[in-house]
Amino acid sequence: MAWLAAGEGYEIALVDGRVVARGATGRQLKALPKALRDHPEVDRLRQLAEWLDRHAAACVAQVDGWMVSSLPVPTALLARVWRDEAWREALRDMAVVGDDPDEVGFLRDATDAGELKVVNLDGETVRLSPRTVTLPHPVLLPDLDDVRDFAAELGITQRVEQIHRATWERPEVLPANTNEVRDYAGGAFPNRFSLAARATGLGYRVSGGYATTTVRDGGRTTEASVWIGEPYYDDEQTTGGLSWHGEDGQAVRLTQVGPVAWSEGMRMAAALYAGRTIEEGGNA
Incomplete structure (x- = not known):
């Protein structure tokens, strides 16, 4: 984010969710000067930081909802929200499935043209342009252990818990007299x-x-x-x-x-x- 003038020779910016200041020499200060603590621009940046935190949490919650329900998500929608850093962080490296339910890939990019770039389980980067994709719940993924091993090799981390989500399979034999x-x-x-x-x-x-x-x-x-x-x-x-x-x-x-x-x-x-x-x- 660009530095904003805050009076008395100081400039302020939002860095890693925190309001920081620098003096006339351009050196970033360890703490906000007392003269800036109640400055209107500082207050506006703090409000922006709070909004960004809420927005990031909402993006994660939405992606988690898509994944838990395995809902089809329009590829065009992913391409549109990909420009937003919060959405990008929530979606990056999620396992996605397109037209072929057996072809699983990790989402790496979405272009303005509605094309997705994914890394498939062969380690190849491929381009997909299905009308919709699903972010499958891990219990629905075939060969989940292999998917997890491959993700570990790639060093994949996910903001939304998907492939390493704890799963339980329904037993084949269940009591007949209880719900x-x-x-x-x-x-x-x-x-x-x-x-x-x-x-x-x-x-x-x-x-x-x-x-x-x-x-x-x-x-x-x-x-x-x-x-x-x-x-x-x-x-x-x-x-x-x-x-x-x-x-x-x-x-x-x-x-x-x-x-x-x-x-x-x-x-x-x-x-x-x-x-x-x-x-x-x-x-x-």
Whole structure:
């Protein structure tokens, strides 16, 4: 960003999300001079920094939403937003699939002409121009371990957790007499408030007595929910079972839960359970 005049011989700029100043000699100062701390231009830059942080977080959230739901994204849209650094950082190196569902590549660039440059699993940079692409959930990627190994060789890092996202596969044999999973039930928390705070801190929605996450899986919207206790319950609270419900609110049989909905529900339950109180000592 260009340096802006701020009076008294100082100039200011936004560097790495922080307002910095330099004096008449052009040397950047270690801290803002007292004379600039309440300057209107400094305040405007701080507001801009806050907006940029919110914008970057919104871009990451949107890309994560596309990936979790495996929604088709117009290639022209990716090309249009690619000019924006926040969008570019969120999208770069995401695994994408075009017209051929078996051809996975890591997104490296998007041109104004609507063409995508990706590195395929053979290590070659290829150009794609499908009408839409998907950013597949990792549980849907064939040979996920090979994809992860190849990404490690390339030194790929992703702003949106995709290829290294923890995944769970639905067991082939499931209990016939239950609609819930209790693998992560019984995690103790000091009270309901702390459990709800963990859920919201992880990005999950709290509604009534449940922590929930909604997934679009195979064209069907499914909500996974974990019981976290009645609101305003002050005594110790434990995590309950995990279940899934359709758009009509009806429980979904475990055998009918889609692969993405299963994985994301189990991921939520495991993340909540990981914050439980762990006893120490001989009686633990």
